[in-house]
Amino acid sequence: MYNFEFKNPVKILFGKGKISKLSKELPKHKKILLTYGGGSIFKNGIYDQVKEATKGFDMIEFRGIEANPEYETVMKAVEIVKNEKIDFLLSVGGGSVLDATKFIAAAALYEDDDPWDFLAKRYEVIVEKALPIGAVLTLPATGSEMNGNSVITRVETQEKLAFGSPYLMPQFSILDPEVIYSLPERQISNGIVDAFIHVIEQYLTYPVNSPLQDRMAESVLLTLIEEGPKVLADKTNYDAAANFMWSATMALNGIISVGLPQDWGTHQIGHELTAYHGIDHAQTIAIVLPGMMNIRRKEKEAKILQYAERVWNIKEGPVDERIDKAIEKTVEFFESVGVKTKLPDYGVSIETVDKITERFEKRGKKIGEKADVGPDQIKLILEDRL
């Protein structure tokens, strides 16, 4: 494995009833901004639980963060934070609300220029400070509750970009699996696929002799395959909900990929599908991944074969046949949990493929674990999904 540095100081409070511990985790005598989405937290009772647990705290609210949080929206929150002299941000929602809150936390303390630069000039403009964040997670999927990453969308330019910083790790995240009981099926489906592909992005690259990290990545995949369908069959199955929720967190808190190369190409291509067509994030990566595996089967051969064997028990046959079967199994799994995997399933045609290819061409930045995947290959990957 490669040399690495790892530090993840997020405090996790996991289990039923944990939202009631909120008051112990929040800073006293500070001004808090509660951030949330469209209001589902009113229907499922989480808003009430949060209000009950935060009685006596000086808290104002910012409502209306979208499923793909928009720059235009979060900048409004930044204004409020500055005007109201907010000290602490409490995110109550899924990955989108939390990602938005991370951007707000960094932008509120950034005076130099437009904070969009954190994303547009990701490796030049670095987050050097941020307001502290706490999170109540209402939807397992993105892993944002135990990392410093964030993805923000800019509507005017149809861009969806990522940034990250250790300063954006929540101080605490409360994970109560009971939040799953009231989720729409589509969000559960998306969450399972999202967590699964987070692992794949860190796992399906090239071998660097890392058996422990590989076994741990497979552990998350196997658990999602086992527990995901149980949650879909009965979302009030607490054990299954808990196992799914913890899998989604472990998928992207960094521990399974220390010292490893990572890909994230599937995400980068998927983001474009959301930017152009508003397709759910998990759906976009479920579309792209099988194409990525198919077109890049040579570069990823050793790891795909390991994945085939250890996750799907595919041990015999010629190499290409095993890879085909692994792709097939992956597609079957996504479809079985209710996520379609072809572009036409979402009404997307060849025109979008061309637009996305052009966009990568213009950016001039290659993707993939070796940063050698250019527009030609991206085109093939997308065409594979038509």
Place this chain on the structure above:
Amino acid sequence: MYNFEFKNPVKILFGKGKISKLSKELPKHKKILLTYGGGSIFKNGIYDQVKEATKGFDMIEFRGIEANPEYETVMKAVEIVKNEKIDFLLSVGGGSVLDATKFIAAAALYEDDDPWDFLAKRYEVIVEKALPIGAVLTLPATGSEMNGNSVITRVETQEKLAFGSPYLMPQFSILDPEVIYSLPERQISNGIVDAFIHVIEQYLTYPVNSPLQDRMAESVLLTLIEEGPKVLADKTNYDAAANFMWSATMALNGIISVGLPQDWGTHQIGHELTAYHGIDHAQTIAIVLPGMMNIRRKEKEAKILQYAERVWNIKEGPVDERIDKAIEKTVEFFESVGVKTKLPDYGVSIETVDKITERFEKRGKKIGEKADVGPDQIKLILEDRL
């Protein structure tokens, strides 16, 4: 799984050459005490690397921490810390040096009474503050580099006891697998077994529906079984050394056992063998574990069967036969990496069994994952190893 809270803020710097990063991690303008053992760090060059990396820091040294760190020794260091107004402790050594340093860190700021109470009255006298600690690990085994636990021995009363606190987690730990190149074979053997049994103590209890934690525990066991022998065959095999070292850390940083019951009975009995006979820690638990599995096969049945299947591929046959085979495989593995597993191998006879049984009788505290294992069962466990 059960509800849990988890926070592990230790920063890990992993890989060859990482000791040179020490100066970036140490606090500036503070007085540092460098703690170490008998002087092996002079022979293997680690002392020189540390001195080179800490040029310009205000640092004094405390040498002579034993393999089972003694209360009498660490109290001398506590005096030095107080007299010299030390601000930061830098442990350079294996688990023993680090455990000693943790005790020093807590005891130096404890004015109420004898700090031995942290161990003797573990759940009444709690660590509420401690000096900050950093670590350069010279021996993979105990996992102490990424947790807040410590074990100290008191010679006059022949006691070896554990304590722990989040305040005792190192701020950083540097893990350079190259330290393994110069280790005596016995320490490598012990380290493999120690890490293995750390996992077992968190894994072989009773089922609470925790597939992810179980798969992760098995990941560490499988990696130790695969990589341990490679390190013993060639300790300059960097990849194997790195995989072994990271496995030992992951075995006891808490992540594999969130929300699970834990046992630690094998350790508690093993500590008595060290206290009475000075047997190496890993050797003591290699002796006790097979007896623990054999005598408590009913209580641990479901988890032993899972272990048999997932770690040793033992899938068929009557329950007791599968359990027997799993114990056999475990013993074979320990012996194959050079750690004997019977009391007579270490010259221990029935008299010691009686003394240890009496001691647990006197303490009146039962052990095991359900705290229901009393002196009678402890006697049977030890007799099983005669």
